[in-house]
Structures are given as C-alpha cells and as structure tokens.
Amino acid sequence: MTKESENWVKCPHPVEGDTIRWKEPIWAAPSKPRGKPAKMGDQQITAEVTHAGEFFELLVLNVAKIAGGGTIKVKAGDEIRRKSSTIAIGDCYKRS
Numbered sequence: 001m002t003k004e005s006e007n008w009v010k011c012p013h014p015v016e017g018d019t020i021r022w023k024e025p026i027w028a029a030p031s032k033p034r035g036k037p038a039k040m041g042d043q044q045i046t047a048e049v050t051h052a053g054e055f056f057e058l059l060v061l062n063v064a065k066i067a068g069g070g071t072i073k074v075k076a077g078d079e080i081r082r083k084s085s086t087i088a089i090g091d092c093y094k095r096s
Helices: 084-089
Strands: 008-010 019-027 039-051 055-068 079-083 093-095
Touching (some): 019 055, 055 084, 079 084
Antiparallel strands (some): 019 039, 019 093, 055 079
8 A cells, every 4th residue: 555545534442453643742851840841843653553441552653844943753663652632633533
C-alpha cells in the first residue's frame, strides 16, 4: 500500500489492534529547575495500539517532525505509553 492510497479516518476511540496517528508537541528541556518547558515544535506519530485502556500502550511505526524545531526523542520500534486524553487532543486518525 502506497502513501497516496492509504485512507485515514477520524478515530475518537481507538481499540486494540488499530494503527493510529496523531500529533503531539516536542518539548524543550526546562531552563529553570522548576520552570515549565517550552514547546519547540510538533511531531506526528504513527503507532499500533497493543493495549487500550486509560493508558494506551503503543508500538511506534513512524515519527515525523511536522513543524518547528527541537529533537524527536521517540523512534520507530519504541514502545510508548500515552493517556487516552493526550491522543484525543492530538487529532487522532485510524488507518482504514
């Protein structure tokens, strides 16, 4: 399947086994011991849901920087956890 033929549909509630993608910020290291980190840019993560619940366990398939600067800390093959609210805020889409 080529990138042009992939169909992504809005997915407010992903389930186990779905391949999803969403956007999330890239944060800079805080400049003060108790300082709030600054947003450096945005990244788009494509991952497979391995466990769904309050926290999603995800296997990262692809990560791409889509805006701004900063360093991407997640790479393909990583297993990550994200809250369901974080994914919902990130404009989640599911591969159909």
